Amino acid sequence: MIQTSEIQKVFQENDVVLIKSSINVYTKSILELVNFGLENNKVIFYISATVPSSVFKTIFESTGLPHENIYFIDCTTYSFDITQDPNIIVVESPTMLETIIIKIMYLNKISRQNLPDKSPLIIVDSANSLAIHNDLGILSEFFHVLITMVRPTGSKLAILSILEQLTDELSHTLELISDTVLTE
Amino acid sequence: MFNLERCKTGIGELDSLLNGGIPRGNSVLISGSCGTGKTTLSLEFLIHGAENGEKGLYISATEISSKVIKNMIPFQFFKEEYFDSGYIKIMDIPNIYSKLSLHKLEFEQEDIDKLINYIGNIVKNGDFKRIAIDSLTSICYRLRTEEKIRDFIIKFEEIVNKIGATALMVSELLPNAKGYSQYGVEEAVADGIILLGNLKRRGDLLRTLQIIKMRGTSHSRAEYVMDITPLGIMLSPLLKGWAVNQ
Numbered sequence: 001m002i003q004t005s006e007i008q009k010v011f012q013e014n015d016v017v018l019i020k021s022s023i024n025v026y027t028k029s030i031l032e033l034v035n036f037g038l039e040n041n042k043v044i045f046y047i048s049a050t051v052p053s054s055v056f057k058t059i060f061e062s063t064g065l066p067h068e069n070i071y072f073i074d075c076t077t078y079s080f081d082i083t084q085d086p087n088i089i090v091v092e093s094p095t096m097l098e099t100i101i102i103k104i105m106y107l108n109k110i111s112r113q114n115l116p117d118k119s120p121l122i123i124v125d126s127a128n129s130l131a132i133h134n135d136l137g138i139l140s141e142f143f144h145v146l147i148t149m150v151r152p153t154g155s156k157l158a159i160l161s162i163l164e165q166l167t168d169e170l171s172h173t174l175e176l177i178s179d180t181v182l183t184e
Numbered sequence: 185m186f187n188l189e190r191c192k193t194g195i196g197e198l199d200s201l202l203n204g205g206i207p208r209g210n211s212v213l214i215s216g217s218c219g220t221g222k223t224t225l226s227l228e229f230l231i232h233g234a235e236n237g238e239k240g241l242y243i244s245a246t247e248i249s250s251k252v253i254k255n256m257i258p259f260q261f262f263k264e265e266y267f268d269s270g271y272i273k274i275m276d277i278p279n280i281y282s283k284l285s286l287h288k289l290e291f292e293q294e295d296i297d298k299l300i301n302y303i304g305n306i307v308k309n310g311d312f313k314r315i316a317i318d319s320l321t322s323i324c325y326r327l328r329t330e331e332k333i334r335d336f337i338i339k340f341e342e343i344v345n346k347i348g349a350t351a352l353m354v355s356e357l358l359p360n361a362k363g364y365s366q367y368g369v370e371e372a373v374a375d376g377i378i379l380l381g382n383l384k385r386r387g388d389l390l391r392t393l394q395i396i397k398m399r400g401t402s403h404s405r406a407e408y409v410m411d412i413t414p415l416g417i418m419l420s421p422l423l424k425g426w427a428v429n430q
Contacts, residue, residue: 092388093387093388095385095386095387095388096388096390097423098390098409098411098420098421098422098423099390099409099411099420101420102409102411102413102418102419102420103411103413105418105420106411106413106414106415106418109415110415134425135425137425138423138424138425139425141423141424141425142423145420145421145423
């Protein structure tokens with residue numbers, strides 16, 4: 001399992017980290033990643049394309065992780081708006097990649113207003129799920145735009161992937177766009 | 185030519201695409217079919233202007249003023265005081281017609297002059313620096329001929345330019361319409377055209393924005409995806425992976 005200390009070390013030197021995690025410890029890796037963010041004074045933008053945000057909120061609550069500074073962009077529910085929770089923004093479909101980009105820009109502006117001392121950690125969960133819904137060409141374009149957009153803002157980007165489900169093609173694309181790879 | 189004073193729309197990404205904003209004095213067509221965000225863009229332009237001390241005039245033909253204001257309340261930049269104080273003035277076109285006794289379905293030249301003079305006086309006396317007509321198309325319904333439409337727009341543009349204001353003129357399009365205006369004349373005469381669209385892609389309906397022309401500045405010509413957020417309009421580059429054959 002990837003430890004918080006390892007995550008801290010790679011993010012000291014890199015902005016975009018691809019995390020390849022085994023399915024057996026996937027949730028634990030996410031908790032370590034979120035823990036790293038919260039311990040390092042970050043506001044977290046969590047793009048959930050695999051599991052609904054409500055599930056993760058429950059997990060974070062049960063593990064005692066403070067989640068006021070975690071904002072979800074939930075594209076798993078195929079709904080326009082399912083919640084009044086101010087920390088959850090719904091994107092109707094994981095194919096609406098530009099909308100996901102805009103929601104990140106929006107959260108970035110909001111957090112600069114409300115939490116000016118915190119820099120964002122953007123977590124994409126997961127590249128595998130986005131690849132189910134999107135062609136590899138548009139997906140790599142999405143990551144390119146996202147990375148170009150986040151670098152000047154001092155944000156960090158963690159791209160999560162499930163090791164056992166990664167195709168060679170997807171793995172190669174993700175490695176190409178990332179600064180470094182952390183494998184469980 | 186490219187050093188003209190700019191009128192910032194206040195929509196960050198749009199101002200970047202316009203190389204700093206709309207050249208002051210321009211009258212710009214905001215073209216699009218229903219649901220593309222024309223009214224939101226126009227009102228956001230006026231409200232951001234008011235934030236910077238520029239008075240705004242909104243001439244509404246499609247919605248009554250109370251409804252226009254109500255629809256803007258969810259936005260974080262909305263401030264009712266701008267409307268209450270008259271810093272942004274909303275005028276309903278039917279009221280203007282009634283005040284000027286313009287009851288004909290087709291306006292004559294003298295009616296056009298009467299309307300232009302009335303709007304001109306309001307703009308000058310109120311010292312309005314930002315104007316939005318929503319919509320120009322609805323006024324054009326009463327003008328009917330290309331000559332009258334051309335005459336109205338040119339005279340309106342003269343007023344706007346003379347007082348150093350900047351105007352947005354909403355142009356309603358039918359879905360799948362070719363061109364950027366209903367009568368064709370509007371797009372030729374306007375100083376700029378910002379096209380708002382609906383892009384259907386694999387069942388998703390994305391709002392898009394593209395600057396077609398803008399006199400007095402270099403500008404982007406690429407298509408962007410637009411989203412209306414509580415902070416107002418935001419743009420992202422349109423990803424082309426699926427659209428390479430379009």
